[in-house]
Amino acid sequence: MSGSKIITVQRHIIEQERDHPEATGELTGLLWDLTIAAKIISREVNRAGLADILGLTGQENIHGEEVKKLDEYANDVIIKSMDHGGHLCVMASEENEDIIPIPDQYPKGKYMLMFDPLDGSSNIDANVSVGTIFSIYRRKTTAGNGTLEDCLRKGVEQVAAGYIVYGSSTMLVYTAGHGSHGFTLDPGIGEFLLSHKNIQIPSRGKIYSINEGNTNTWDEGTRKYINDLKKVTPETGQKPYSLRYIGSLVADFHRTLLYGGIFLYPADYKDPNKPKSKLRLLYEAAPLAFIVEQAGGKASTGDTAIMEIKAEQLHQKTPLIIGSKEDVEKYEGYFKNK
Numbered sequence: 001m002s003g004s005k006i007i008t009v010q011r012h013i014i015e016q017e018r019d020h021p022e023a024t025g026e027l028t029g030l031l032w033d034l035t036i037a038a039k040i041i042s043r044e045v046n047r048a049g050l051a052d053i054l055g056l057t058g059q060e061n062i063h064g065e066e067v068k069k070l071d072e073y074a075n076d077v078i079i080k081s082m083d084h085g086g087h088l089c090v091m092a093s094e095e096n097e098d099i100i101p102i103p104d105q106y107p108k109g110k111y112m113l114m115f116d117p118l119d120g121s122s123n124i125d126a127n128v129s130v131g132t133i134f135s136i137y138r139r140k141t142t143a144g145n146g147t148l149e150d151c152l153r154k155g156v157e158q159v160a161a162g163y164i165v166y167g168s169s170t171m172l173v174y175t176a177g178h179g180s181h182g183f184t185l186d187p188g189i190g191e192f193l194l195s196h197k198n199i200q201i202p203s204r205g206k207i208y209s210i211n212e213g214n215t216n217t218w219d220e221g222t223r224k225y226i227n228d229l230k231k232v233t234p235e236t237g238q239k240p241y242s243l244r245y246i247g248s249l250v251a252d253f254h255r256t257l258l259y260g261g262i263f264l265y266p267a268d269y270k271d272p273n274k275p276k277s278k279l280r281l282l283y284e285a286a287p288l289a290f291i292v293e294q295a296g297g298k299a300s301t302g303d304t305a306i307m308e309i310k311a312e313q314l315h316q317k318t319p320l321i322i323g324s325k326e327d328v329e330k331y332e333g334y335f336k337n338k
């Protein structure tokens with residue numbers, strides 16, 4: 001065995017909390033419960049090819065999308081793993097229309113959990129990577145169940161955020177405001193082990209990630225920006241960027257975080273007076289923005305930092321431009337001059 005330390009996610013969280021003497025250990029307990037949920041979902045995702053798991057439930061979620069069985073499963077696993085620990089006062093999920101109260105019989109804690117239980121679920125049947133995204137805030141109210149008001153927050157108020165990507169291996173990436181750290185699930189021992197310490201996204205990348213099928217609905221700035229990424233500029237030595245688009249936000253984001261570059265889901269300007277967005281602020285954009293900023297990157301709508309947007313609705317949607325700092329700043333220049 002090499003001399004390097006084996007650091008489980010639990011040890012990492014405890015050591016981070018030790019650096020903050022005011023910490024009560026509640027966040028450690030909460031994140032620990034989440035890792036258990038992640039392991040259970042990971043096991044089920046890995047068995048997704050088995051007939052009893054595959055198939056649609058035939059229902060639609062509140063966004064009018066088909067819900068796959070694994071979405072519901074992941075949603076249930078997270079709710080049931082998190083509702084009794086005494087750390088939370090309320091939860092909110094992409095799959096539930098309203099906030100999820102903590103059952104009467106359990107103590108209420110000072111944190112709130114928002115999550116996308118299974119992101120990229122349209123890819124499950126094709127064995128493409130999917131993920132879970134989570135975001136943790138401290139309550140505003142002082143006791144009892146948390147309220148909707150507690151959930152309608154700005155990204156800068158997050159205490160911790162992370163995601164699990166169920167890919168060729170299962171990885172957990174989280175931040176509690178002291179860098180973004182990655183852990184790989186060792187299936188042999190069932191533990192997440194520190195594999196990517198203090199991730200730093202390159203300041204500029206060579207890859208862009210966007211659904212190019214939507215070209216006709218983009219604003220002029222986005223269209224020009226993407227066009228220019230494909231150009232060769234001998235004076236600056238710029239070669240065309242490569243396109244990679246999985247269609248699973250977690251997987252597209254994970255690659256962007258490790259390799260650098262830019263992921264874009266701009267608004268749809270089919271009706272120029274009513275631009276429409278797809279990705280959810282509280283369950284998708286804000287947590288990934290926290291992680292990317294902790295890794296030295298940037299997240300923006302084009303003219304506003306994602307972390308500065310205060311949610312007005314639980315299921316609010318937003319454009320999301322995220323990745324390497326220089327790439328996102330360059331995009332903002334195009335967007336402002338559109």
Ligand SMILES: O=P(O)(O)OC[C@H]1O[C@](O)(COP(=O)(O)O)[C@@H](O)[C@@H]1O
Nearest residue numbers: 116118119120121122211247248249
């Ligand atoms: O098919 P599109 O429009 O490119 O959308 C892909 C995006 O939709 C999402 O699947 C939405 O997430 P859910 O699967 O959680 O609904 C993102 O993961 C992904 O980035």
Ligand SMILES: [Mg+2]
Nearest residue numbers: 116118119120
């Ligand atoms: Mg999603």
Ligand SMILES: [Mg+2]
Nearest residue numbers: 116117118119
């Ligand atoms: Mg989802």
